Amino acid sequence: MxxxxxxxxxxxxxxxxxxxxxxxxxxxxxxxxxxxxxxxxxxxxxxxxxxxxxxxxxxxxxxxxxxxxxxxxxxxxxxxxxxxxxxxxxxxxxxxxxxxxxxxxxxxxxxxxxxxxxxxxxxxxxxxxxxxxxxxxxPHIVTSAAAAASVVNQPGTDGPVQYVLVGTPSMELAILDCAAGYQQLAYLPVQDSTAASVDQVLVQIATERAAGDSAISPSDWRMMREIQQARATLATQPRASLLLPEPYPPAPLGRADIQYAVAPHLDRFEECVKQLVAEVELETSEVGAVALIGEDAVTLELQAALAATELAPAAILRDPHAIPRGALQLTQPLHTGNPGTAATVRLPRTRLTLANLARVAVLAACSVALLLQTIKTALTWKTGGTVTAVYLPQENLALAASLAALTGWAAAQLAPTTWIVSAPVDDDVTTGVLLRRGYLSAASLSLAIAGLWGMGTGIGVHYTVNSYLKAALIAAAPFAAAAAIIAVVAPRIPAPALPAWLRRANPPVSAIALAAAGVFIEQLAFSTSPTYLFNMAGLFQTAGAAMLGAATAFTATRQPLLRGIAGVILGGGYALVTGFFTARYLTIAYIVVLVWWAVTTTATTITASTSIGALFRRLLPPTG
Incomplete structure (x- = not known):
């Protein structure tokens, strides 16, 4: 950090x-x-x-x-x-x-x-x-007792000390070992189980004074909130007014009422303190500091009771920000030191929703649509009932396989930031582990789905030849290799660089969808009777090529200005040169651009990792 x-x-x-x-x-x-x-x-x-x-x-x-x-x-x-x-x-x-x-x-x-x-x-x-x-x-989780002990154990107070006793307005005591990372050694509630709680007694007193009966429910949170506010007021003033539900008038409370409510619980207070200290095998004199949390009238009574013991004078932490400030003092060194890598940290994760799956769904839909169109528009020649020859745009099949591989990439991106089922309590899996699992799965699934696409095409056209399988596997292989390299390297990415890297490694889904739509429309123009396209096959062909050209520019660069200029140039150029024999080269060019995107993303991952990136920076020092 x-x-x-x-x-x-x-x-x-x-x-x-x-x-x-x-x-x-x-x-x-x-x-x-x-x-x-x-x-x-x-x-x-x-x-x-x-x-x-x-x-x-x-x-x-x-x-x-x-x-x-x-x-x-x-x-x-x-x-x-x-x-x-x-x-x-x-x-x-x-x-x-x-x-x-x-x-x-x-x-x-x-x-x-x-x-x-x-x-x-x-x-x-x-x-x-x-x-x-x-x-x-x-988050780091810190108890209020540890935070209070951190406050009184800072230079400039009476610290540093090893053992601190902390008390709370709920009349609970704890002893912490500051030298052992503020570990809580013992805990003891100072309460008489046979007596009513302090708040219950105060509610009863207020009810009797205002209503003359017990018609007011002490379980109403509004009543308990008024009690807490009255206790805070009585910490600095001798009297407080307790607002009661209508139609009852306000009821007065004084410090004497606090003393009356607390008295049964403090009868054996000194014995409780000795028991707490003895439980951790310490002497009273070894407890170097005492902290009481909160500005509360009960805290004042605890302070008076502690004064009768052999413990050090108690410090009341009246500042409302004292506890979070103490917690910050404990955890700040954990963040300002070595921030760690993806292998040692966990990014925030949210429940997987349909919105999260939108990118994956778009890529998958584009891949399936191109595959089905390739099969449905194939030209077949038969001898008798046997297919003897088939013509289909294998470059479209290769693009479908490439998009299937990128679908695995998009799914791998979800692994470190989303979850389907809440993790078990003892789950300590890190972002690096999730990235490794996700990208290794993407690498293997890329080849498996590409093989399925290739074989499925042969079955779909009833003409099984190795060329379909070869085209799909060759197209998916660079993406599978890149995903495998990322799986190895990504866990070494420094933790602060992870959010930016995740954004960089996201496939450009909008540009890819535009390219897939362009290829689909081009193939539609070539394979459909002009009457089905309202005798505008040429317009469909030109529009599809222009979309593919713009998508090529949008995929190749992330700079807005370059995207705009290159999109206009390539879109117009593709529209001019497209034709039955040239369209395949435009599609192949887009596949090459996708492979280039995967290569640059992999290179970014390698240079971002701590050890490998440092090696590259040493071998290739900046010029100037």
């Missing part, structure tokens, strides 16, 4: 999403319409259209709470059968990434995602798939 590439770190919390990015050497917070945080939830419209995100989703969810999902990450982690958590998280990631790309005028080249806890392999695989579905790179 280049230094100026965009690296995005996203923390999708239970209620709020924050993000930090680097483009260069400095980390910058990402703001959402001037706000440091974005509401995390998503809203599913009634028409089942695209998911709404951010403030728009929250506004829609307030009016229609049943279709709002406030915590997409929880849905994804739980793999709830009634909710598509992967799509929900993908929508949030796409929203954040699009904003970052718009502000920096650069696409996201590296992604880090922060999770609240350490996730298992299946949940991590679903999270990776969500990022890939959003069109983002395969």
């Amino acid at each position: 280049a230094v100026n590439d965009l690296h995005l770190a996203v923390h999708i919390g239970a209620w709020w999403t924050t993000a930090v990015y680097t483009q260069g050497t400095t980390a910058q917070p990402l703001y959402f319409d001037g706000q440091a945080r974005l509401p995390t939830g998503v809203y599913q419209p009634l028409d089942s259209g695209a998911l709404l995100t951010g403030v728009t989703a929250l506004a829609a969810g307030i009016d229609d709470p049943d279709r709002y999902r406030p915590d997409p990450m929880a849905l994804l982690h739980a793999a709830a059968p009634t909710d598509n958590g992967t799509a929900a998280v993908a929508a949030v990631l796409a929203h954040v990434a699009n904003l970052a790309a718009g502000q920096t005028a650069s696409p996201v080249m590296a992604l880090t995602i922060v999770t609240g806890r350490a996730w298992g392999p299946r949940a991590r695989q679903r999270l990776q798939q969500a990022a890939i579905s959003a069109g983002l790179p395969d």
Whole structure:
């Protein structure tokens, strides 16, 4: 990854999403319409259209709470059968990434995602798939505890230290080993299982004060959101007002209410801390730093409880961007070092759709159409009931075989960027492996289909001779050889060069389709009675030749100006010289241009690969 590439770190919390990015050497917070945080939830419209995100989703969810999902990450982690958590998280990631790309005028080249806890392999695989579905790179996944430990363990704070204790507003403690890559050594929720949770107690207090009964459901996400906002307010103010559903008036909450709700869980707090430290066979004095995440009134109570222990003074990370910034500090060195090659990275992959298959389908249709036309328009001579001689345009058969080979190329291009069935959890296949498999398959299938085309032509005209098979195989052989070379060399292409190389190696489908249409129309003019063409066979012949000439120019060069000039010259020239005896040479010329395209693409692949490309650059130093 280049230094100026965009690296995005996203923390999708239970209620709020924050993000930090680097483009260069400095980390910058990402703001959402001037706000440091974005509401995390998503809203599913009634028409089942695209998911709404951010403030728009929250506004829609307030009016229609049943279709709002406030915590997409929880849905994804739980793999709830009634909710598509992967799509929900993908929508949030796409929203954040699009904003970052718009502000920096650069696409996201590296992604880090922060999770609240350490996730298992299946949940991590679903999270990776969500990022890939959003069109983002395969992400690094960092826990919020590791990110917090990274923040307090940076030079300029009290660090560096080896062991850090991290606490969260959900009253969970974890110890991490910074020297071992911020590995989590122990985890312990500070909760009394016999007591109600902090949020449940606060809901009960607010309900009794405002309604005098328990008619308000504590499971309503809108109520829990108000509780979270009140807790954040009480971290800096002595009192907060809790908005309740109509017709109930707002209910006041104070810090004393927080202390009352927390008290049952903190009765054995000091014993829990000692148990956590002893679990990893450490002494309390060996824990060099303590970090508490978030500006929350419960965090203040945890800080007060920690002060009664023998641990170091706790630092509260009040900055909403502290966690994604810490995650970025952990993963940035992984990207700014050796970017790797196709053999070591994985490009974003999306589900295979009909749109993805359009290029493959167009090439396949052109190949089949030319093959069938070649068979149907063949002139045969019979002696009795036996075909003794056949005339057919073998160059059209060769072009059909060439297009069949390029169909395999186009299919191989889909392998590293699409998937039909979601990969298994332990699938670590890289882009290089997918390229190698795809192009080796294209090489073998090119020859197999060319042989099938050649033999099928003989069977179709009831005259089996080796010349048909030979013509098809000779036409497909250069493409098969080029695909085999690419299969060997492509895994060595540097990772940053892969997207550009994939675009370069895509067959020029539009130009090829134009050429196939031109050849088809020319053959139609030669083989069809003039009355079927409204006595305009000459016009059809001229139009087909002009299309073939323009397509030849479009295939031979990628420069727009040269394409325009050469297209006019070759199109007009082909229209002037076309005839029954000259048309075959125009088709052969186009096959040669296709072979040239395959050769130049292979040469580009060789020079782009790390080892072979370096050898070529040494042997052929730039002049001047």
